[in-house]
Amino acid sequence: MNLQDSPCNDLLYLCFNQDNACFAGGTNTGFFAYNCEPFTETTRKNFSSGGIGIIEMCYRTNILALVGGGKVPRYPRNKVMMWDDVNNRCIGELSFPSDVRAVKLRRDMVVVVLDRDIYIYNFQDLKLLENRRTIVNTKGLCALCPHTNHRVMAFPGKERGLINVELFDIQRQVIIPAHESELMALALNYDGTMVASASERGTLIRVFSTASGNMLHELRRGAERAIIHSICINPSSTYLACSSDKGTIHVFSLMDEDRNDVKDSLQRNSNPLASSSSETDTQRLERTELSSSRSGNVTNKPISSGVSVSTGQGSFLSEGQQQSLSSTFGVFFKSVLPKYFASRWSIAQFRVPETRMICAFGSQKNSLIIIGADGSFYKVLFDPQKSTECEKVKYFKFLSAEEADVH
Incomplete structure (x- = not known):
């Protein structure tokens, strides 16, 4: 999560x-890394001058990838420095013609993301292997599968809303038309068989097969637009979680047999368009009557027989206009709303302060680790059998009082 565009500390x-066993952060004066369970600081480096704008760990090894950032960058923003944390020195560097947006590491690969290019290097000798062209990607979106035997990478395609999946082991590329609008977040599952994405609208998260490009799941975060800060999938690919600027962490089931009956029931009870669970969405909508009241004029007609629209002045639209609008609204309610209710809803949620957060599944069963831009660390548990709030079991602050001060 890059915080340089809106730093609060x-x-x-x-x-x-x-x-997801550790996390790291770059600051205006250096970098740090923590172990998640148990929560302990593993390293902290304060430079005499200069900040680290991007940091990427390589599992739990002593090798880190660093890019300068902040008020006074420690290194140029267009260079990736390979740092040996045991010997406290740089052991290699990669230079580029423009600013680096992200770095991703595997034990055999170094992936560097620029505005419109992705460069792939061999980890051992930093030899360039391949490069890929993308649409403008200032957010540095790129996901790299961590599985030892599966080399899979997902990144934005050359057109808006497209995901390119690179299957290196079989030398194949799959192009997925994931969204109509710009991509905001990407994540691969552990073995690289699934890719999850969200667009700039932030209402839906879609999960696709990386082999076929077919959509496996459509998950609904909510009805209002939101900025998705992170998406993660647990190691067994049975749950997905996301964080957004709405201040709620959502957990979804990816199991086919779980159709989220509890959440569907809550949606039906809270929405006047929903009724008996034995009806289909279309039948429900066709049976429902719409009521509108303006200036003492009330219309109340079934959708199937047309919709009357009040002008608010005691007069109505012409019969031709009514028929046109009736057709338009009928198509909308019958085609769009059933899809709205058909999307899977979250099975658990956790409210956090409205600061930027990222989340990951913990080592304990049904647990999440959440870290935030305000220096907060949470460990929470969720019950997949109940649609309820997650239980907070641990909370720490990983920023000192001085680091957390608002500028």
Whole structure:
């Protein structure tokens, strides 16, 4: 999570490592890394001058990838420095013609993301292997599968809303038309068989097969637009979680047999368009009557027989206009709303302060680790059998009082 565009303290960057067992952060004065369970600081480096705008761990090894950032960058923003944290020195560097937007690591690959290019290097000798062209990608979107035997990468395509999946082991590329609008977040599951994405609208998260490009799940975060800060999938690919600027962490089931009956029931009870669970969405909508009241004029007609629209002045539209609008609204209610209710809703939620957060599944069963731009660390548990709030079991602050001060 890159925080350089809207810093609220000394923190410039936050990320989990490949197995979510650790997290690291870059600051205006250096970098740090913590173990998640148990929560302990594993390293902290304060430079005499200069900040780290991007940091990427390589599992739990002593090798880190660093890019300068902040008020006074420690290194140029167009260079990736390979840092040996045991010997406290740089052991290699990569230079580029423009600013680096993200770095992703595997034990065999170094992936560097620029505005419109992705460069792939061999980890051992930093030799360039391949490069890929993308649409403008200032957010640095790119996901790299951490599985030892599966080399899979997902990144934005050359057109808006497209995802390119690179299957290196079989030398195949799959192009997925995931969204109509610009991509906002990307994530691969552990073995690289699924890719999840969200667009700039932030209402839906879609999960696709990386082999076929077919959509496997459509998950609804909510009805209002939101900025998705992170998406993660647990190691067994049975649950997905996301964080957004709405201040709620959502957990979804990816199991086919779980159709989220509890949430569907809550939606039906809270929405006047929903009724008996034995009816289909279309039948429900056709049976429902719409009521509208303006200036003492009330219309109340079934959707199937047409919709009357009040002008608010005691007069109505012409019969031809009514028929046109009736057709338009009929198509909308019969085609769009059933899809709205058909999307899977979250099975658990956790409210956090409205600061930027990223999340990952913890080592304990049904647990989430959440870290935020305000220096907060949460461990929460969720019950997949109940649609309820997650239980907070641990909370720490990983920024010192000085680092957390608002500038």
